[in-house]
């Protein structure tokens with residue numbers, strides 16, 4: 001992925017195509033946005049369908065194409081307000097002179113203008129029209145009105161036009177459109193970073209029906225994944241078994257045991273800038289996994305002894321990697337919180353550790369809230385009790401501060 005376009009990853013782009021000879025370029029634009037990891041949905045005006053078929057755009061975008069304001073089929077899938085809410089960016093490419101005029105004068109009587117009026121996300125327009133039409137004062141006044149309203153313009157470009165004339169009015173080339181769209185997102189504090197988060201418990205098999213595990217619900221790790229996405233990061237969530245639905249726009253890797261989690265993390269370290277270990281990883285696993293269910297009294301005794309062997313320390317191994325990411329651990333403790341957390345910070349060679357008092361049921365396993373002190377070499381911050389989501393936002397911002405301070 002090109003670095004300059006990383007901000008398009010996981011973005012939801014609503015591509016509006018209006019009627020004009022450049023409408024066919026919407027097909028390549030859709031593909032190129034998807035190549036950067038964007039999710040693209042398409043709205044076409046009726047006149048755009050004279051230049052390129054909705055079927056083509058549906059096949060490329062892999063979603064139904066939205067054509068009409070009052071179409072019971074598409075409105076029931078996603079109505080115009082939902083479409084506006086769904087989008088991170090509404091990008092109209094190509095935008096005709098007629099579309100600019102209608103939008104500039106507040107029209108909302110077709111789907112594309114209605115969505116632009118309802119959108120609270122950025123709206124970007126890539127005009128394409130004959131050079132004389134672009135130069136005319138009504139078009140220029142409409143452009144100025146739209147710019148005044150905070151609408152972004154990408155282009156137009158100058159050069160030879162489809163009609164054979166030369167001048168300003170060509171649709172920007174696809175590369176420039178991608179960069180322009182990408183620049184509109186370049187604001188999150190973790191923009192361009194890949195964050196790997198481990199979450200949930202691990203399960204260590206004893207026999208085909210039993211396992212050793214713990215009470216981690218995954219809530220804290222999943223909340224952090226959401227906060228990291230909102231900060232603009234690409235997020236890989238390596239999760240043990242949980243009952244949660246993964247936040248939107250994360251790359252979810254499901255694992256079961258500590259060894260699975262270790263392998264999944266090791267495989268993704270080269271692409272990881274920041275690793276946050278929230279998972280409650282089982283330190284030990286049974287030496288032998290019985291192939292059949294262990295029967296009661298099988299050994300002729302009233303006791304059963306399980307021999308356990310140590311699991312890999314996933315986060316400590318990551319911190320030792322030649323290209324170690326900025327590594328943040330969590331320490332779940334029931335006593336001596338500060339001492340044990342600081343010891344883990346040193347022993348695991350971490351950049352930061354988040355101390356978690358799991359003896360308090362309001363802020364530990366499966367709770368909706370958390371409270372913590374975060375330690376790093378030469379500093380600490382106390383975060384009072386708040387929702388796991390709010391705490392995640394604080395943590396992401398503290399991580400961004402530490403990374404900025406170190407660079």
Ligand code: PMT
Nearest residue numbers: 217218219220277280281314315329330331332356365366
């Ligand atoms: O999932 P929830 O119900 O929301 O609960 C959240 C939580 C209590 C699980 C979470 O806030 C938390 O404290 N996670 C860390 C749990 C833990 O295993 O702590 P630890 O002190 O045993 O481990 C220290 C660090 O080493 C952790 O980052 C852990 O992920 C990591 N570790 C531990 C053992 C191991 N073999 N490999 C590891 O990577």
